[in-house]
Amino acid sequence: MKVDTQTGIVGLLIAQGLKKVYHVRSTSLNLPPVTIDHENGWGLPLLKHCFTEERYSQIHTAAVDPYYEPEDPGRMPTYNGATGELIKDIPLLRMYRVSRRRFRTFCAEGIDVQYGKSLNNISYSNDGKMVKANFEDNTSATGSLLVGADGTHSPTRHQIFINDKEKATAKLVPYNAINLHVCYGDVAKAQHVRQGHPIMYHGIHPKGYWQFIAIQDVPDPDKPETWVFQLQTTWKKTTEPDLADEDVASLEKHWKRAEGMGEPFKSANLWIPEGTKVSVNKMAYWVPEKWDTRGGRVILAGDAGHPMTFQRGQGLNHGIADAAYLIQLLKSVKEGNKAQDVAIEEYMNELVERAGEEVRTSIVNTDMLHDWGRFTNSPIFTAGGHASQTNKIALEAQRHKEELLKAEEESKS
Numbered sequence: 570m571k572v573d574t575q576t577g578i579v580g581l582l583i584a585q586g587l588k589k590v591y592h593v594r595s596t597s598l599n600l601p602p603v604t605i606d607h608e609n610g611w612g613l614p615l616l617k618h619c620f621t622e623e624r625y626s627q628i629h630t631a632a633v634d635p636y637y638e639p640e641d642p643g644r645m646p647t648y649n650g651a652t653g654e655l656i657k658d659i660p661l662l663r664m665y666r667v668s669r670r671r672f673r674t675f676c677a678e679g680i681d682v683q684y685g686k687s688l689n690n691i692s693y694s695n696d697g698k699m700v701k702a703n704f705e706d707n708t709s710a711t712g713s714l715l716v717g718a719d720g721t722h723s724p725t726r727h728q729i730f731i732n733d734k735e736k737a738t739a740k741l742v743p744y745n746a747i748n749l750h751v752c753y754g755d756v757a758k759a760q761h762v763r764q765g766h767p768i769m770y771h772g773i774h775p776k777g778y779w780q781f782i783a784i785q786d787v788p789d790p791d792k793p794e795t796w797v798f799q800l801q802t803t804w805k806k807t808t809e810p811d812l813a814d815e816d817v818a819s820l821e822k823h824w825k826r827a828e829g830m831g832e833p834f835k836s837a838n839l840w841i842p843e844g845t846k847v848s849v850n851k852m853a854y855w856v857p858e859k860w861d862t863r864g865g866r867v868i869l870a871g872d873a874g875h876p877m878t879f880q881r882g883q884g885l886n887h888g889i890a891d892a893a894y895l896i897q898l899l900k901s902v903k904e905g906n907k908a909q910d911v912a913i914e915e916y917m918n919e920l921v922e923r924a925g926e927e928v929r930t931s932i933v934n935t936d937m938l939h940d941w942g943r944f945t946n947s948p949i950f951t952a953g954g955h956a957s958q959t960n961k962i963a964l965e966a967q968r969h970k971e972e973l974l975k976a977e978e979e980s981k982s
């Protein structure tokens with residue numbers, strides 16, 4: 570079997586799930602490289618649909634700190650970004666924060682990844698059964714289902730809405746976002762920066778900054794000088810009206826910004842060594858809407874289907890939910906319990922409802938976190954990292970987990 574996806578983590582998860590359903594030794598897809606980190610909250614139990622039990626039990630090896638046993642339930646401390654005073658521990662589920670690079674490697678095991686394939690266009694057979702991805706290098710791949718898991722600016726989405734470019738295009742939000750990795754190479758500095766929480770914490774600054782610090786890599790838990798951190802700062806463009814776009818990544822300007830932060834944010838940012846690479850994220854969103862699946866032959870998954878702003882940390886969780894639900898539906902198709910066009914229609918309807926709500930919520934959340942007068946009403950502040958009550962996939966997984974725990978307890982007594 571060949572899987573015609575072009576993808577990051579979500580495509581890989583779907584490929585893994587298909588391997589499980591179809592019992593094949595290898596599936597193939599296209600995959601270029603990137604690095605950032607993610608928290609895996611309510612998505613964690615859903616990964617069982619994608620991996621074998623043995624592989625699922627090894628997920629912690631992709632965590633940013635594989636030596637750290639996550640708290641259950643988790644929490645994310647929220648600080649006043651200007652004074653460093655703790656405002657609230659936001660409730661989270663038990664979660665692993667994974668490094669995107671490491672999680673991709675984990676997910677790619679056993680998948681035949683074909684690098685360097687870029688989608689040019691899609692064609693469909695007249696009999697309503699097959700779909701063909703045509704790549705820019707004049708090669709193509711044909712199958713019964715094309716999974717467009719090709720990220721925020723998804724070429725597959727643009728092909729699906731080929732007659733309406735405006736409809737297909739992800740919209741930018743008016744925020745600046747910088748992201749960087751830093752190893753302080755110093756025991757005391759690393760311990761100071763990690764004091765906010767062993768995994769991640771954030772600060773809300775009264776002047777309109779969102780400040781985020783997370784551990785990124787722990788090669789040796791007893792050697793803080795080796796620890797790598799991820800620092801992010803976001804702010805509304807109007808907060809610094811004189812800042813030219815080409816200066817968003819300026820470290821000098823960021824050091825000045827850091828002067829107004831409270832500890833440990835202030836030192837964490839002032840200690841960034843000169844020459845550190847600062848990445849700029851152009852935050853964009855697309856509210857999913859129903860598309861023509863061409864009789865169940867083309868779908869969107871992950872950021873291709875629901876790119877969202879990241880301060881609520883939900884993008885990958887929804888990508889995992891897409892993969893988990895798709896795998897369950899394709900299993901029914903394989904077992905002859907459902908026709909493919911029906912299964913794919915169900916997949917699309919569920920995605921549009923669940924992830925559409927999250928895309929909207931995340932935009933509101935981003936706006937509120939940058940507004941001192943409103944941040945305590947923001948979705949992350951009020952609902953934490955929990956899945957929404959309309960998220961049937963996550964709630965089902967949670968119920969299943971509770972049932973298992975109850976059965977385990979009963980068998981002990």
Ligand SMILES: Cc1cc2nc3c(=O)[nH]c(=O)nc-3n(C[C@H](O)[C@H](O)[C@H](O)COP(=O)(O)OP(=O)(O)OC[C@H]3O[C@@H](n4cnc5c(N)ncnc54)[C@H](O)[C@@H]3O)c2cc1C
Pocket residue numbers: 575576577578579580599600601602605606607608609686687688718719720721723724748850870871872873879881882883884885886887888
């Ligand atoms: C700063 C930041 C922090 C985040 N934090 C969190 C978090 O804490 N928790 C969370 O759940 N989510 C988080 N997210 C969101 C998360 O990163 C994404 O939702 C997730 O990685 C999306 O995975 P994906 O596989 O759908 O897309 P991607 O990882 O974008 O993969 C898409 C792939 O398609 C490829 N592609 C693109 N165009 C083509 C083409 N023409 N042909 C072939 N291939 C193509 C790309 O190269 C890429 O490899 C964060 C995002 C950002 C930016």
